[in-house]
Amino acid sequence: MPQLTIYRFNEALPPELECQIRAFIRLTWYDAYAENPDLEAPMLPPDEHPQHVVLAERHALISHARLSWVQVEHAGERFKTYCLGDVFTYPAFRHKGHGRIVADAATALIHEDGDADIAILFCDPKLEGFYGQCGWSHVPDLTANIGEIGALEPHNYFAMMLFLSDKARRSQEAFRTQTIFLPGYDW
Ligand SMILES: CC(C)(COP(=O)(O)OP(=O)(O)OC[C@H]1O[C@@H](n2cnc3c(N)ncnc32)[C@H](O)[C@@H]1OP(=O)(O)O)[C@@H](O)C(=O)NCCC(=O)NCCS
Numbered sequence: 001m002p003q004l005t006i007y008r009f010n011e012a013l014p015p016e017l018e019c020q021i022r023a024f025i026r027l028t029w030y031d032a033y034a035e036n037p038d039l040e041a042p043m044l045p046p047d048e049h050p051q052h053v054v055l056a057e058r059h060a061l062i063s064h065a066r067l068s069w070v071q072v073e074h075a076g077e078r079f080k081t082y083c084l085g086d087v088f089t090y091p092a093f094r095h096k097g098h099g100r101i102v103a104d105a106a107t108a109l110i111h112e113d114g115d116a117d118i119a120i121l122f123c124d125p126k127l128e129g130f131y132g133q134c135g136w137s138h139v140p141d142l143t144a145n146i147g148e149i150g151a152l153e154p155h156n157y158f159a160m161m162l163f164l165s166d167k168a169r170r171s172q173e174a175f176r177t178q179t180i181f182l183p184g185y186d187w
Contacts, residue, residue: 020061065106075174082119122157136160
């Protein structure tokens with residue numbers, strides 16, 4: 001029976017699960033590994049506060065979702081901003097509801113944080129329904145840059161968001177009309 005486990009920030013992932021998470025990412029989103037040859041680097045820098053939601057049958061990984069958060073300055077305000085990423089199910093286990101379980105659990109973790117303002121994920125447009133069922137909404141006009149100040153990269157993919165705090169709900173228009181800068185590369 002698969003078991004759902006949450007590895008909160010600073011809680012070590014069991015090495016056999018971390019290895020399978022890294023292997024899937026390496027096979028599927030290999031740009032990150034091609035651009036960063038440091039094999040010892042953590043999956044995410046600690047200042048992005050990574051957490052992992054893992055569905056596994058003992059040592060065999062089935063599904064995974066990763067959460068991180070950073071502070072984002074936008075339109076004169078500061079937003080505690082979550083990112084949901086690296087959501088995947090190993091191919092043999094797809095279309096059985098496992099992906100939904102980890103995406104739902106990760107989304108619930110964001111809602112648990114009373115200081116959270118917004119959350120963003122970027123995905124293939126065909127997954128709008130999948131994330132929509134977890135409560136996320138597409139923001140059609142969002143334009144984003146990622147990276148570091150002085151080395152910004154456009155990141156204009158299909159964006160879905162949660163607007164959690166009153167401040168975020170008041171500022172929704174500013175996310176549609178002004179380019180947002182998302183620090184780091186793990187979006
Ligand atoms: C996207 C992904 C995570 C979905 O994982 P999954 O475990 O198959 O997810 P679920 O089973 O919960 O749901 C997927 C679909 O299967 C359907 N499904 C759920 N349970 C089902 C069942 N028992 N029988 C048949 N279909 C089922 C869902 O309705 C959903 O269909 P929809 O997208 O048309 O709504 C998986 O396809 C994947 O790893 N893709 C590659 C990595 C990727 O692109 N990740 C997304 C990054 S943003």
